[in-house]
Amino acid sequence: MIERIETDVRSSKIVKYNGVAYLTGQVAEGETIQEQVRICLEKVDALLDKAGSSRENMLRVTIWLADMDDFAGLNEVWNAWVPAGHAPARACGQAKLARPELKVEFIVDAAYA
Numbered sequence: 869m870i871e872r873i874e875t876d877v878r879s880s881k882i883v884k885y886n887g888v889a890y891l892t893g894q895v896a897e898g899e900t901i902q903e904q905v906r907i908c909l910e911k912v913d914a915l916l917d918k919a920g921s922s923r924e925n926m927l928r929v930t931i932w933l934a935d936m937d938d939f940a941g942l943n944e945v946w947n948a949w950v951p952a953g954h955a956p957a958r959a960c961g962q963a964k965l966a967r968p969e970l971k972v973e974f975i976v977d978a979a980y981a
Contacts, residue, residue, distance in 0.1 A: 869885075870883065870884070870885045871883070871884040871885070872884075873918060873919070879892050880892065881915060881918075882915055882918060882919045884919060884980060887979055887980065888927065888977055888978070888979060888980070889916070889919035889920070889921050889977070889978050889979075889980045890977050891912065891915045891916070891919070891975065891976040891977070891978070892915075892975075893932075893973045893974065893975045894908045894911045894912055894915070894973065894974045894975075894976075895908065895965065895966070895970050895972070895973045896908045896911065896970075896972075897969060897970070898971075900941065901933075901938040901941035901942055901971045901972060902941050902944060902945050904970070904971045904972050905941070905942055905945040905946065905972055906945055908972060908973075908974050909945065909946075909949050909974070912974055912976055915976075916976070916978055919978065919980050920980040920981060921978040921979065921980040921981075922978075923949070923950065923951050923954060924951050924954045925954075925978045925979040925980065926950075926954070926956035926976055926977070926978045927956055927957065927977045927978055927979055928956055928957045928958070928959075928976075928977045929956045929957075929958045929959075929974060929975065929976050929977075930958075930959050930960075930961075930974075930975040931946075931958065931959070931960040931961075931972065931973070931974055931975075932960075932961060932962070932963040932965065932972065932973040932975075933960065933961070933962050933963070933971065933972055934962070934963070934964065934965050934970060934971050934972070935962065935971070936962045938971055938972070939960065942960070942972060956976075956978075
């Protein structure tokens with residue numbers, strides 16, 4: 869059975885199916901890439917908790933950067949956030965994001981109990 873959490877006309881914040889929670893993309897405003905990444909990851913933590921999951925159960929993370937020059941700043945925050953020994957499969961690429969002030973977007977899939 870598919871479970872949808874916080875669904876509106878366009879999307880659901882979380883879709884749970886067959887032991888996997890699929891989180892909607894997370895973006896944040898902020899002056900620097902590090903600030904935006906920190907805020908995004910706080911939002912990811914909250915969604916993982918709501919899904920009955922955690923950082924330790926992340927399976928795959930897709931990260932979109934508006935500018936690949938921000939890759940080092942992204943990793944500075946990311947590396948401190950990911951629990952040792954629990955790094956997910958990860959992809960990172962450059963994309964034009966929904967608004968010009970956005971620097972990063974995270975898309976997370978995680979196992980849940």
